[in-house]
Each structure stands twice: as structure tokens, then as C-alpha cells.
Amino acid sequence: MEHMSTEDPAYTAAVSDLLGVLAYGELTAFIRMAVDSDLAPTLTLKSSMAGLAHTEYVQYSQLIEHMGARGIDAEAAMAPFVTPFAAYHERTKPRDWIEGLVKAFVGDGIAKDFYREMSAFVDDETRAVMGLALDDEGQADFVVGVVRDTLKTDRTAAGRLSLWGRRLLGEALSQAQAVAVERDAMSALLVGGGVDLAEVGQMFARLTENHQKRMALMGLTA
Amino acid sequence: MEHMSTEDPAYTAAVSDLLGVLAYGELTAFIRMAVDSDLAPTLTLKSSMAGLAHTEYVQYSQLIEHMGARGIDAEAAMAPFVTPFAAYHERTKPRDWIEGLVKAFVGDGIAKDFYREMSAFVDDETRAVMGLALDDEGQADFVVGVVRDTLKTDRTAAGRLSLWGRRLLGEALSQAQAVAVERDAMSALLVGGGVDLAEVGQMFARLTENHQKRMALMGLTA
Numbered sequence: 001m002e003h004m005s006t007e008d009p010a011y012t013a014a015v016s017d018l019l020g021v022l023a024y025g026e027l028t029a030f031i032r033m034a035v036d037s038d039l040a041p042t043l044t045l046k047s048s049m050a051g052l053a054h055t056e057y058v059q060y061s062q063l064i065e066h067m068g069a070r071g072i073d074a075e076a077a078m079a080p081f082v083t084p085f086a087a088y089h090e091r092t093k094p095r096d097w098i099e100g101l102v103k104a105f106v107g108d109g110i111a112k113d114f115y116r117e118m119s120a121f122v123d124d125e126t127r128a129v130m131g132l133a134l135d136d137e138g139q140a141d142f143v144v145g146v147v148r149d150t151l152k153t154d155r156t157a158a159g160r161l162s163l164w165g166r167r168l169l170g171e172a173l174s175q176a177q178a179v180a181v182e183r184d185a186m187s188a189l190l191v192g193g194g195v196d197l198a199e200v201g202q203m204f205a206r207l208t209e210n211h212q213k214r215m216a217l218m219g220l221t222a
Numbered sequence: 223m224e225h226m227s228t229e230d231p232a233y234t235a236a237v238s239d240l241l242g243v244l245a246y247g248e249l250t251a252f253i254r255m256a257v258d259s260d261l262a263p264t265l266t267l268k269s270s271m272a273g274l275a276h277t278e279y280v281q282y283s284q285l286i287e288h289m290g291a292r293g294i295d296a297e298a299a300m301a302p303f304v305t306p307f308a309a310y311h312e313r314t315k316p317r318d319w320i321e322g323l324v325k326a327f328v329g330d331g332i333a334k335d336f337y338r339e340m341s342a343f344v345d346d347e348t349r350a351v352m353g354l355a356l357d358d359e360g361q362a363d364f365v366v367g368v369v370r371d372t373l374k375t376d377r378t379a380a381g382r383l384s385l386w387g388r389r390l391l392g393e394a395l396s397q398a399q400a401v402a403v404e405r406d407a408m409s410a411l412l413v414g415g416g417v418d419l420a421e422v423g424q425m426f427a428r429l430t431e432n433h434q435k436r437m438a439l440m441g442l443t444a
Contacts, residue, residue, distance in 0.1 A: 031256050034257065035260070043300055046249065047286070050252060050253065053256065054283075057279075058276075
């Protein structure tokens, strides 16, 4: 898939963008999950959610370290993504614990699927680093059981949370598009990788399909 | 200092209390610091504050693991402290980034000093575990520089933040007292350790003195 040389400044800029968005995404996910863990109704659930947040931070740290070793200014790389992530989180503030939980599972899932798709277009070393930052070791699986239990006792939850999941997907894609328009280098990575519009379409189809699978796992409709 | 046998059920109860309050304190500190890191004006500061939060989580995890290995039900041990910590954090919500920063430094400092004092009354193994959970490796030292810089540019900050520091100490001591009244076992640890009221008074004097030193480091009056 590598059509751009790793020496090419456009390629370097694209990798900086990609690691920047991934790192900043994990830093904000860390903060949001920690905030939302405070809404948990039990200590065990609070601890599980805090554990998810913690993993995001560890992965963020690893990325920052890698960027430093590679001579990428991490702060500069992350800066372009501060506004889109703030917009996403501002527009998707959970109103209660269970919405926060669904957001952690669904939002994080979409983001990580997207980064996995993008990692096909980078050099092996970058791909390996991205892989580490994307491996959640099924830590979020507890979410599925909690949501399913909620659906059993709360008759209105299925409709409300299904709608919530659609909104999360919509907001995530809308911010992703804003970023794609703004960040030429990252988009050029796809084009430079010989990706045509039809393939981009297929990529979005895969993202949506995986989203539907995650929603179905929780007993929700996408 | 050990006057109680480690086999004594009262001693076991006291250690469970002590590890429970320490663990839950670190879990809530993790959440609060993560929340407050979101107010940081720069990415570097956000990252530093997130790093502080992360350390609290790691130490929390170690404590939970140790409690499990020792047959202590961590959730049960933490439960009595949910309300006092919620009250403390509810009463000391930072109004801005710099108040959050001072709270991280001062509030955490007071709490850790208190646990250090208490660790004189436990067995070696428990003391070692507590030591690990209390070692922050000077990670919070960046706070001092940031607060001092703020004082240079904001003429009203010194008065406001000095007042804030006094409020943090007051709220912390007030919650600590509520806990002491409520948790007989933990208080008995001091009495069983042969500590009289005068010594408790000296302990509080030391806590206050260390608090004053921390405030002075930041250029504030206690």
C-alpha cells in the first residue's frame, strides 16, 4: 500500500498528523472517560471505567514518546485537532452514566476503526506504534453486559440509547470530515496510497458496519 | 510503634479502613485531576496534569491488587469513604484552572501527609504498600512554577489563592474529622499504638506546618 516515500516531506507531515490526531484523541478520551466514570452507580463500575480511561492515557504516553524519538513535535502535531475534538465532546455530552458508557464503547470504537484503516497507508514502524495505541485488549467489553442489563429493566432505554448511538456516529463522522478537509497531508496519504473515492466510500461502509455490530452487541439498533 | 497484633480483628479492620480510604482517595483524585486537566490553557499543562491523574490511578490499582492478595474486599473497604470524599470535592470545586492546580498540589499534599503519619502504626508489609502509593516522585512540582508565574501577571491571584488554600485545608480537616468519628477501628489504631491526645495534636500541627510550607513554595500565605 506504500506509494509515498517515507523521506517525502508530505509523507512526514501525514504521519505527524496521524499520530497527532491519535494521541490527542486518546488524551481527550482519557479525560472524558475519567469525567464520566464519576457518574458510575457502583464502585466496581467506577473502577472499570477509570481503568478504560487509564489505558487511553498509557497509550497516549507511548505515542508521545514515539513522536519525541522520531523528532516529531507532539504538541504541534496535536494542536490542529484540539478544536474538532472539543466540538465532538461538546456536542456529545452524556446526560447520564449509561450514555457515557455507550459513548466510551461506540465513540472509541469508531475512532479506533478509523485509525486502523489509516494504518494501512503508513510504514511498518508507524503501523506498529499505532497498533499498540489501538489495542484495548477487550477492556471495554464490560460495557456490553451493563447496557444489556439496563435494557432489561428500563423499557425506554433501547430507543433512547439507539438514537444516542446514531448521534455519536453522526458527530464523529462530521468531525472526521472537517478534519479531512482541513488536513491536506493526511488526505493526501490516502490519495498517495492510490486510494480512489470508491475505496474511501468502502472504508466508510466498513466503519458503519462495525458500528452496527457494536450497537447490536449491546442490544441496540444502529 | 506496633502495639496491636496483626492477628487482632480490630487491627485487621483498621488496616482495611486505612487502605480503603487511601485507595478511594486516589481513585477520586484521579477523576478530579483528569476533570481539572481539561481546564488547562496549554497542551503541555493538560498533559502534565493528566500525568498526575494517571499516577493516582496506577497507585490505586496497586492498592486494589494488594488488598485482593491480602483477602480484603476492596469495594467494602472503600465504601465508607465515598460520602466524605464526595463532600470534600463538592465543597472544593475549582472555579478555574489555577484553582484546580493549587488543589491538586495542596489537597493531595495534605492527604498524603496524613497517610504517612498513619503508616507509622501499621505492620511493615502494609507500610511498604502505603509507601508505594504515596510516592509521587515530585511529579507535582510543575505546579509551583505555574502558580508563581500566575502571581507575577495577576495581582489579585495571591489573595484569592491564599484564601483558596486555607479553604482546602479546612475542608480536608473537617472531612478527616468526620471520618475519624465514624471509623472507630482506624482511630483505635492510634490509641492502640499508644498515641495520646497530645500526640494527635502534634500530628495535626505537623500537617498544618507542611501545608504552610507547600503554600509558601507557591508564593502563597497559609
